[in-house]
Amino acid sequence: MAGHSQFKNIMHRKGAQDQKRAKIFAKHAREIYVAAKSGLPDPAANARLRTAIIAARAVNTPKENIERAIKKAEGGGDENYEAVRYEGYGPGGTAVIVEALTDNRNRTASDVRSAFSKHGGNLGETGSVGFMFVRTGVIEYAVKVADADTMFEVALEAGASDVASDKDGHEVTCAPDDFAAVRDALSEKFGDPLEARLDWKPTTTTELDETAAATMMKLIEALEDNDDVQSVSSNFEVSDEVMAKLSA
Numbered sequence: 001m002a003g004h005s006q007f008k009n010i011m012h013r014k015g016a017q018d019q020k021r022a023k024i025f026a027k028h029a030r031e032i033y034v035a036a037k038s039g040l041p042d043p044a045a046n047a048r049l050r051t052a053i054i055a056a057r058a059v060n061t062p063k064e065n066i067e068r069a070i071k072k073a074e075g076g077g078d079e080n081y082e083a084v085r086y087e088g089y090g091p092g093g094t095a096v097i098v099e100a101l102t103d104n105r106n107r108t109a110s111d112v113r114s115a116f117s118k119h120g121g122n123l124g125e126t127g128s129v130g131f132m133f134v135r136t137g138v139i140e141y142a143v144k145v146a147d148a149d150t151m152f153e154v155a156l157e158a159g160a161s162d163v164a165s166d167k168d169g170h171e172v173t174c175a176p177d178d179f180a181a182v183r184d185a186l187s188e189k190f191g192d193p194l195e196a197r198l199d200w201k202p203t204t205t206t207e208l209d210e211t212a213a214a215t216m217m218k219l220i221e222a223l224e225d226n227d228d229v230q231s232v233s234s235n236f237e238v239s240d241e242v243m244a245k246l247s248a
Contacts, residue, residue: 020225023225023227024059024061025056025059025061025062025065026227027227027229027230028052028055028056028059028061028065028066029056029061029065029066029068029069030069030081030101030230031052031055031056031101031230032049032052032053032056032066032069032070032073033069033070033072033073033079033081034073034081034083034101035048035049035051035052036049036069036070036073036074037073041070041073041074047180049070050180050183050184051179051180051183051196051197051198053066054183054187054192054193054195054196055195055196055197057192058192058193058194058195079103080103081101081102081103082101082102082103082105083099083100083101084099084100084101084102084105084108084109085097085098085099085100085126085130086098086099086100086109086112086123086126087123087124087125087126087127087128087129087130088112088116088121088122088123088124088128088129089116089121089122089124089128089129090116090119090120090121090215090216090219090234090236091119091120091121091208091212091213091215091216091219092120092206092207092208092209092212092216092236093206094121094206094208094216094234094235094236095129095132095133095202095206095234095235096116096121096129096219096232096233096234097129097130097133097200097232097233097234098112098223098229098231098232099229099230099231099232099233100112100226100228100229100230101228101230102228107228108226108228108229109123111226111228112223112226112229115219115222115223115226116219118222119215119216119218119219119222120212120215120219121219129235130200132202132203132204132235133200133201133202133203133233133235134200134201134203135176135198135199135200135201136173136174136175136176136198136199136200136201137173137174137175137176137178137179137182137183137196137197137198137199138171138172138173138195138196138197138198138199138201139155139160139171139172139173139174139182139183139186139193139195139196140169140170140171140172140193140194140195140196141169141170141172141186141190141193141194142169142170142194143165143166143167143168143169143170145170145190145191146170146190148163148165148170151163151165151170151172151190152165154185154186154189154190155172155182155186157185158181158182158185158186159174159178159181159182159185160172160173160174160178160182161173161174161175161178169194172186173201176198179196179198183196197231199231199233200233201233202233202234202235204235205235205236205237206235206236206237207236207237207238207239208236208237208238208242209242210242210245210246213236213238213242213246214246216234216236217246220232220234
């Protein structure tokens with residue numbers, strides 16, 4: 001299995017009891033605030049805001065948190081965040097991309113660099129690993145919403161480039177420029193997705209043994225625990241045997 005989404009499922013299972021829900025909600029609220037402030041505060045007229053709200057709902061962010069973030073943006077909140085991307089290498093030479101929203105670039109860069117160095121990696125220059133990834137729109141649905149053929153037909157007609165369906169659900173991928181149209185078409189047919197995001201998909205992967213994979217998990221957890229970090233993507237790959245041991 002390859003990619004961060006598979007590993008993320010392990011981390012959620014292992015840490016379900018002590019998940020810092022308030023921090024997760026705060027990150028989504030920050031994205032909603034930035035999205036609403038950068039465009040119209042109406043999700044019907046702001047594609048980025050629609051995406052942020054869908055992502056927040058997927059992790060059960062309270063409705064009042066979402067509304068508060070939008071109202072704060074409408075009122076001209078004085079918090080100014082900028083999007084920053086960091087690239088580096090993790091355990092075993094894996095490539096890692098970190099996306100953040102920060103009001104202090106120096107603080108965030110220092111924290112991200114520290115996380116890499118503490119977990120067998122190092123922060124690189126912008127562009128050092130980006131060429132190993134392709135920017136892709138990703139929309140995920142539970143397996144119960146439709147059979148594989150129906151999902152494939154609806155998604156392709158909406159403009160998606162591919163659909164992968166298995167026992168865990170459906171993953172629809174598309175070009176970034178088609179993301180909003182595909183997401184909205186699927187939402188109209190099947191309701192809100194479990195996740196809808198622009199992601200970094202690796203074009204090549206690096207396989208990790210159990211030790212390196214465990215360290216990679218710690219690196220991802222450390223990065224995601226940072227208040228400024230919004231997403232982490234990597235090109236690691238682990239065998240089913242290693243995956244089973246990590247899931248135990």
